[in-house]
Structures are given as structure tokens and as C-alpha cells.
Amino acid sequence: MLEGKAALVTGGGRGIGRGIALAMARAGASVVVNDIGASLTGEGADHGPANQVAEEIRAAGGAAVANTGSVTDHAQGRQMVQDCVDRFGTIDIVVHTAGILRDRMIFNLTEDEWDSVTAVHLKGAYNVIHPATQQFRQQRSGRIIAFSSTSALGAPGQPNYGAAKAGILGLIWSCANALTRYNVTANAIMPFADTRMIDTTPRAHQQFEETGKWPSEVAAGTERDPENVAPLVVYLASDAAQAVNGQVFGSFGYEVALLAQPRFVRGLRRGRRWEPEELRDLAPTTLARDLQPPPAVGGAFSLLDQIPEGGDDVAPGVQSWELD
Numbered sequence: 001m002l003e004g005k006a007a008l009v010t011g012g013g014r015g016i017g018r019g020i021a022l023a024m025a026r027a028g029a030s031v032v033v034n035d036i037g038a039s040l041t042g043e044g045a046d047h048g049p050a051n052q053v054a055e056e057i058r059a060a061g062g063a064a065v066a067n068t069g070s071v072t073d074h075a076q077g078r079q080m081v082q083d084c085v086d087r088f089g090t091i092d093i094v095v096h097t098a099g100i101l102r103d104r105m106i107f108n109l110t111e112d113e114w115d116s117v118t119a120v121h122l123k124g125a126y127n128v129i130h131p132a133t134q135q136f137r138q139q140r141s142g143r144i145i146a147f148s149s150t151s152a153l154g155a156p157g158q159p160n161y162g163a164a165k166a167g168i169l170g171l172i173w174s175c176a177n178a179l180t181r182y183n184v185t186a187n188a189i190m191p192f193a194d195t196r197m198i199d200t201t202p203r204a205h206q207q208f209e210e211t212g213k214w215p216s217e218v219a220a221g222t223e224r225d226p227e228n229v230a231p232l233v234v235y236l237a238s239d240a241a242q243a244v245n246g247q248v249f250g251s252f253g254y255e256v257a258l259l260a261q262p263r264f265v266r267g268l269r270r271g272r273r274w275e276p277e278e279l280r281d282l283a284p285t286t287l288a289r290d291l292q293p294p295p296a297v298g299g300a301f302s303l304l305d306q307i308p309e310g311g312d313d314v315a316p317g318v319q320s321w322e323l324d
């Protein structure tokens with residue numbers, strides 16, 4: 001599906017990004033595998049992960065080069081795109097998967113924890129998307145795929161990460177609207193997969209206590225395998241997805257899902273400016289009646305709980321579901 005195309009995958013050395021780099025290469029793309037090889041909290045650097053994935057692709061007959069730069073650095077982001085152009089003659093696809101975590105309640109969150117997490121996720125997205133779109137605009141084609149998270153919707157202990165992941169949605173929607181005239185699409189994905197990121201959660205600690213294994217150690221081949229996210233990315237990156245632009249998808253196990261667009265659902269109107277007291281009196285029975293908490297309150301899984309069982313059979317073994 002990606003024969004003749006060239007892609008940059010940031011964070012391609014481990015977890016979800018690794019699966020994407022491998023799947024894109026299998027689909028025929030030449031791949032720049034970027035990964036600084038940092039710890040989960042963004043410390044240190046290790047050339048191993050990026051080089052190993054690039055080597056794995058080449059060993060399977062594909063084309064890949066490693067790049068071990070940091071997406072937090074604007075010049076290094078530009079260099080990743082340049083590496084793709086220099087080595088493969090073009091860049092058609094940019095996938096921003098690099099990520100770190102420094103979870104903290106907002107009142108304990110240090111400036112460094114804010115800066116470092118937003119630097120990798122949000123500024124990192126800009127640092128690779130900006131130079132890639134200069135090429136896309138000239139060649140009048142391109143694909144942007146960036147990783148958001150259901151944490152964007154209100155994870156209480158992740159104010160830095162959640163804000164960066166919500167920022168990615170704004171960036172993707174802006175790019176989608178700005179670049180459609182150049183045949184460029186931009187989409188975001190909220191994934192779930194058992195990588196080392198998930199090993200930090202209470203569920204993972206419980207699993208470790210019960211089985212002696214972290215979720216990431218036993219994910220391969222299961223529904224929680226990080227490689228399960230890759231097929232959606234390959235599809236979005238392909239020519240077949242030209243009409244899919246500015247959307248937010250979920251990728252959970254073997255399920256792929258589309259998120260609703262934000263929309264206004266009720267309102268109050270009058271012929272002059274409101275007095276605060278008027279809103280105070282009217283809102284409880286109108287505007288502010290029966291309010292729902294943000295979807296990710298108490299854990300991102302509340303969003304997944306809305307997914308119905310079953311659905312319509314649309315192909316052998318495939319069910320399609322839709323909420324009103």
C-alpha cells in the first residue's frame with residue numbers, strides 16, 4: 001500500500017512507533033526510523049532502538065535508515081526530514097510517535113516536568129511537521145499522522161501530557177484545514193497498547209504482582225500488542241485514505257474507532273449582553289443542567305466503556321458499530 005513512498009517515524013525505535021516503522025516498510029515504504037533511545041521519563045540516549053529497527057527492516061529486504069536525534073530540537077527535527085529526502089529522494093509521510101511521561105498532579109507539577117513533556121509531544125510535532133510540510137506543499141501531496149491520547153480528554157494525573165496531547169489535536173485540525181488544498185491529510189490517533197508506558201499504571205503493577213510479568217513483556221501476539229496500532233497508520237498514510245482528513249481515531253486492541261467532533265449541544269440566547277446574575281439564575285435548568293464530566297475523568301477507560309458490544313456484520317468476522 002505504500003510502495004515508492006518515503007516516511008519519517010519519530011519514536012520508531014520502541015513500542016507503537018517500532019510497529020509502525022516495521023509495518024510501513026512491509027507495505028513498501030522506505031523509512032527513517034527516528035528514536036533518541038530515551039528512558040520513559042525522557043532521560044538519557046541510546047542509539048540501539050533506532051538502529052535495531054532500521055536493521056530489522058533492512059534484514060527483511062526493506063529500506064531504512066536510523067536517526068537518533070531528538071524531536072525536541074528544531075534543527076534536529078529538520079534534519080530528520082532532510083535525512084529522508086537525502087536518502088530516499090522525497091518525504092511523503094511523517095508520523096509523530098515519540099513520547100515520554102512525567103506524571104504528576106497539577107499542584108506538584110514542576111516547570112521542568114511541564115516543559116520536558118510538552119517539548120517532546122507538542123513542540124516535537126511542530127519540529128517535524130513544519131519542515132515536512134514545506135516539502136509536501138511543493139510536491140502537492142503528503143500525510144501527517146500524530147499520536148494523541150485519551151489523556152487529552154482529562155486524565156487527572158497528567159496535566160502536562162494531557163495538555164500536549166490536546167494540543168496535538170489542535171495542530172492536526174489546523175494542518176488538515178490549511179493543507180487540504182495541497183492534497184495533504186493530517187489525522188490523529190489515540191492508541192492503547194501494552195508498552196513500557198502502560199507498565200507505569202496501577203493495572204500494570206497489579207498484573208506484575210499477580211504474574212511476575214509487566215504487561216509489555218507479555219503483549220506480543222495478544223490484543224494489547226503495540227504492533228496492532230500499525231495497520232491504521234499504514235491505511236491513513238496510503239493513497240486510499242486521501243479523503244480522510246482532520247479526524248481523530250482510536251486504536252484499541254483489534255478495534256479501530258472514530259471519535260466524534262467537538263460540537264455545541266445546547267445554548268441560551270438573548271438580544272443584549274448577559275448580566276452574570278441572569279446566567280446564575282437560568283443556567284442550572286438550561287446551560288449547566290445535568291453536565292457530564294470530561295470523558296477521561298477517573299481514568300481514560302471511561303471513554304472505552306461507551307463502546308457497545310456487537311454490531312452489524314459487514315465482512316466475514318467483522319462488525320461495524322455506530323453510536324447516535
Ligand SMILES: NC(=O)c1ccc[n+]([C@@H]2O[C@H](COP(=O)([O-])OP(=O)(O)OC[C@H]3O[C@@H](n4cnc5c(N)ncnc54)[C@H](O)[C@@H]3O)[C@@H](O)[C@H]2O)c1
Binds near residue numbers: 040226
Ligand atoms: N501505549 C499506550 O497505550 C499509549 C496510549 C496513549 C498514547 N500513546 C502515545 O503513543 C506514542 C507511542 O507510545 P509508546 O507506548 O509506544 O511509548 P514507548 O515509550 O514504548 O516509545 C516511545 C519512544 O519515543 C522515543 N522518544 C522519547 N523522546 C524522544 C525524543 N525527544 N526524540 C525522539 N524520540 C524520543 C523513546 O526513546 C521511545 O522509544 C506516544 O506518543 C504516546 O504518548 C500511547
